[in-house]
Amino acid sequence: MNITSAVIKLIKFNSPSSIRQKQHSVWMVLFFTISIFLFSHDMMANPVKWHPGHYCTILGLGKNDSKYMAQVYEELKATPALRGIQIRYFWAELETAKGVYNFSSIDQKLAELSTIGKRLVIQVQTKSFVPAGKPTGKLVPDYLKASEYDGGEFAYSSHGSTAPRGYNIALWNSQVHDRLVELFKVMGERYNSHPYFEGIGMIETAYGEPIIPQPAHQMSKFYDNLLSVQQKMRSYFPNTMTIQEVNYPHSILESFVGKLKEMGTALSGPDVFKDEPGLNRNMRNVPRGIYHFYPELSGIIPLAPQVMHKNYMNTRNDGAGSVPTVSEIFAFARDNLKSNYIFWTRNPKYYSKVLELLNEPDIAKDPFGGLSSVCPRVYASCVD
Incomplete structure (x- = not known):
């Protein structure tokens, strides 16, 4: 006899002589039992692919270079601790016209990776970092440049400069939001x-300083819509890790990260700077830096920081720190950030040191490369 049948029998036996309050209590037990059963069944129906460890983030133009990719695949085969690669695509690369999608590059990479047992993580870039006047990939599809989408993007600077540092998307616009959601819906299907599509995510939360002043509510709407996109993405990828890079602004972090935790989205970040003041900030009466959220979320959601070009060069973005070893970067990501995944940018000047680290005996013999492999509590279950 199962639990539900037992509770029903108990109700039938006691009802004739029980008072209304007792009947109500028993029915509440039945309701709770059935709810737990249905919840557990739904959770078990959505296991998530889970292959934590080290991944190589390839350089932007490299993904279209067969010689470059051949070298990447040889490195993957020679390095057991490398579980796969991460590739970044601008939105415009994936949606070439309204509702017209081109996933041929992703399909090709998945086919190639599957033959060697390695996995693919995709980042959809909705922010660029190239100053005006320099060649860059197109950020958003041309149709988004129309007025109904508020131009689709905006130029931003930093530190009070008036020269554009790059472009971010006009995500406060509800139609831009809807088109981005549609992209993730199609990709989810x-x-x-x-089995080899390991994860999909979005770029950093730092907004940038708009060249053209914006009303205050616009930024707030941007972050509301970003969370909405992530919530939709989570529903379109129920068996796949979804990821959000989070760094700034400080004022949103507590609430924003709390929402990611609720929806089960992985926390990532664009840098591993062990001495960066803004990321490590921990002063009284001011919002904390993002690094302080990682250990609190260990074992709850996936943690997956990125090691970028500058992280190999200094422990601070402004160069006022020290030059770290690859082992020091790894130790900080493992011990301080409690990482499940680390994405190592394949910078040709430093990447050989990464491969040396990952081929050290203690790391090479561990399928997870020394990182925590505990299945996050937000997942129904994890499958290898």
């Missing part, structure tokens, strides 16, 4: 069930 195509890739969620693919």
